[in-house]
Amino acid sequence: MTGAAIIDIEGLTKVFSGKTVVDQVDMTVARGEIVGFLGPNGSGKTTTIRMICGLLKPDAGSGTCLGYDITSEADRIKLEVGYMTQRFSFYEDLTIRENLDFVARLYDLTPRAGHVDRTLAQLGLTNRQHQLAGTLSGGWKQRLALAACVMHKPQLLLLDEPTAGVDPKARREFWDEIHDLADSGLTVLVSTHYMDEAERCHRIVYIAYGRVVARGTVPEVIAASGLHTFVVRGGGTATLARRLRDRPGIEQVASFGNDLHVVGTDQQLLERAVNEAIAGTGATAEPDATSLEDVFIRLMGQTADNFDGSEPEARA
Numbered sequence: 232m233t234g235a236a237i238i239d240i241e242g243l244t245k246v247f248s249g250k251t252v253v254d255q256v257d258m259t260v261a262r263g264e265i266v267g268f269l270g271p272n273g274s275g276k277t278t279t280i281r282m283i284c285g286l287l288k289p290d291a292g293s294g295t296c297l298g299y300d301i302t303s304e305a306d307r308i309k310l311e312v313g314y315m316t317q318r319f320s321f322y323e324d325l326t327i328r329e330n331l332d333f334v335a336r337l338y339d340l341t342p343r344a345g346h347v348d349r350t351l352a353q354l355g356l357t358n359r360q361h362q363l364a365g366t367l368s369g370g371w372k373q374r375l376a377l378a379a380c381v382m383h384k385p386q387l388l389l390l391d392e393p394t395a396g397v398d399p400k401a402r403r404e405f406w407d408e409i410h411d412l413a414d415s416g417l418t419v420l421v422s423t424h425y426m427d428e429a430e431r432c433h434r435i436v437y438i439a440y441g442r443v444v445a446r447g448t449v450p451e452v453i454a455a456s457g458l459h460t461f462v463v464r465g466g467g468t469a470t471l472a473r474r475l476r477d478r479p480g481i482e483q484v485a486s487f488g489n490d491l492h493v494v495g496t497d498q499q500l501l502e503r504a505v506n507e508a509i510a511g512t513g514a515t516a517e518p519d520a521t522s523l524e525d526v527f528i529r530l531m532g533q534t535a536d537n538f539d540g541s542e543p544e545a546r547a
C-alpha cells in the first residue's frame with residue numbers, strides 16, 4: 232500500500248440530537264506523516280477520530296482508513312490501528328509488565344512474553360517493568376498507554392490529547408517517541424491543544440464547529456491567515472492593551488510576557504493604528520513574524536468555545 236493514503240475521508244458528517252458536530256470533513260494523511268488535529272473544546276476532533284477508526288458510523292460522507300472502508304470494514308481497521316483515547320486506562324494494581332501482558336492476551340499475540348519484552352524495550356520501560364502502574368508519574372503512565380497502543384504493531388496511531396496534564400519534559404520525550412515511531416513508518420493523527428506540539432507535526436488540521444477552517448504545514452497555515460503582527464514593548468502592557476484594542480486595523484491584542492502581539496490583516500492600517508496608540512507612551516512597536524499561536528488565538532476568537540452553544544461569527 233506504499234504511496235496510498237493511510238487516511239482518506241471525504242464529507243464526513245455526524246449529527247447528535249439534531250446538532251451537526253462534524254460537518255463535511257475531508258482529510259488525507261499519507262504514510263509516515265504526523266498530522267496534528269486542533270480546535271477548541273467540543274469542535275468535533277474526538278468524534279472525527281472515532282469515525283475514522285470505525286468506532287462510530289458517520290451520518291454522511293465516506294472514506295478509507297488503511298485502505299479499508301470506514302463503514303463496512305470497521306473490524307479490520309480496529310485490528311490495525313492503535314487508538315489512545317483521552318481517558319485511557321490500565322490496571323493500577325498490576326505492574327507495567329502485567330498490564331502489557333494483559334493487552335498482548337487481548338490481541339492474541341504470540342509469543343506473549345516476546346511481544347511484551349520488545350515493547351518494553353521500544354518504549355524504554357524495561358527497567359520499570361515491575362513497578363505498579365498506579366505508582367507511575369503522569370509521563371510514565373502516558374508512556375505505558377503508548378506502549379499498550381503500539382504492541383500489536385499498528386500501522387496507524389490515533390492519539391486523542393495524549394499529553395494532557397503531562398509536564399513539559401515528559402511531553403517532549405513523548406514527542407521524541409512519536410517521531411521515532413513515524414520514522415519507522417507509523418502514521419500518526421494526534422489531537423492536541425498545545426502549540427509546541429502543533430509545531431512538531433508535519434501538517435496540521437484545525438477544526439471549529441465541526442468544520443475544517445485551516446490546514447497545511449505550520450508556515451502554510453500562518454501564511455494563509457493573512458495576518459500581520461507588531462510587537463509592542465515598554466510601558467504597562469495592560470494600559471497599552473486598552474489603548475490598542477478597538478482601533479480600526481487592530482483585530483487582536485494578546486499578551487506574551489512583557490510584550491503585546493498586535494495583529495491585523497491590513498498591514499498599513501495596522502501600523503498606523505499601532506503608532507497612534509503608542510504615541511507619547513514611551514512604548515516601541517516593531518513588525519514581527521506572525522506565530523502559530525497568534526493565528527490560533529485569532530481562529531478561536533472567530534469561533535468562540537464550541538461548548539457555549541453560540542453561533543460562530545465567521546466560518547471558513
Ligand SMILES: Nc1ncnc2c1ncn2[C@@H]1O[C@H](COP(=O)(O)OP(=O)(O)OP(=O)(O)O)[C@@H](O)[C@H]1O
Binds near residue numbers: 273274277279
Ligand atoms: N455520543 C455523543 N452524544 C451526543 N453528543 C456528543 C456525543 N459525543 C460527542 N458529542 C458532542 O459532540 C460535540 C463534539 O465533541 P468532541 O468530543 O468530538 O469534541 P472535541 O473537539 O474532541 O473536544 P475536546 O477538545 O474537548 O476533547 C460536543 O458538543 C459533544 O458534546
